[in-house]
Amino acid sequence: MLQEQTVPGATFELLKILMKDEKLNKFYLAGGTAIALYLGHRTSIDLDLFSLEDFDNTELEFYLSQQYNFLTDNKARSTLKGSIEGVKIDFITFNTPLCEQIQNIGGIRLFSLQDIIAMKLLAIADNGTRLKDFIDIAYLSMQFSFDEMLSFVAYKFPNKNLQIYRKALLxxxxxxxxVPIQLTEKKYQWGKIAKRLDEMVTSPKKVFEHSPL
Structure with a gap:
């Protein structure tokens, strides 16, 4: 069951409409909103839709603009970023091996948590500016050990030096x-999040029983 309360009603309704669109049936939800729907730990407002196949961004842009009044912010090869009714949406090709099969929960197609974890850790290693990425990984420590998380990275992104991800997390x-953070149950405290990240690296086989906060 998805934690729908973590996503604004209008955003979730738009997501359901997009998921029913046959022309978009090769796109799957990932990113922070997918994690929020899985875990229910924080609110999220953007939609990151990934495809395992390349797509024609001009053709998709035209279709979305005609069908949904899509407004384009940026486009590149197999990448289209913009908004629909004020909701930020990214359409991106991400054709790496799947750790687990695509999930379908209540009509919403999502990448598995294992795949999203690998993508989050890659984002942290490549960028490291987004506070939400670190918070999401800290909360995911209640589902998977850090060693397990690194195994997802190794499968999805072969030939990567896993030591980079240990250093990046710290x-x-x-x-x-x-950047404002709205958790669903407790007040955000960076010190406790940082402590959990450190504990994950120093105890990489541990799955934590309690929230970082």
Whole structure:
């Protein structure tokens, strides 16, 4: 069961409409909104839709603009970013091996948590500015050990040096801390999140019983 309360009603309704569109049946939800729907730990407002296949961004842009009044912000090869009725939406090709099969829960197609974890850790290693990525990984420590998370990375992104991800999880100097965070149950405290991240790296086989907060 998805934690629908973590996504604004209008955003979730739009997501359901897009999921029913046959022309978009090769796109699957990932990113922070997918994790929020799985875990229920924080609110999320953007939609990140990934495809395992390349797509024609001009053709998709035209269809979305005609059907949904899609407004384009940016496009590149197999990438289209914009908004529908104020909801930010990214359409991106991500054709790497799947750790687990695509999930379908209540008509919503999602990448598995295992695949999303690998993508989140890659984002942290490549960028490391987004506070939400670190918070999501900290909460996911209640589902998987850090060693398990690294195994997802190794499967999805072969030939990557896993030591990079250990270091990236503990490097916080580039994080934009002024981004508002709305957790669903407790008040956000960075110190406790950072402590959990450190514990994950120092005890990589441990699955934590309690929330980082």
């Amino acid at each position: 490097f916080h100097n580039d994080i934009y801390f002024d």
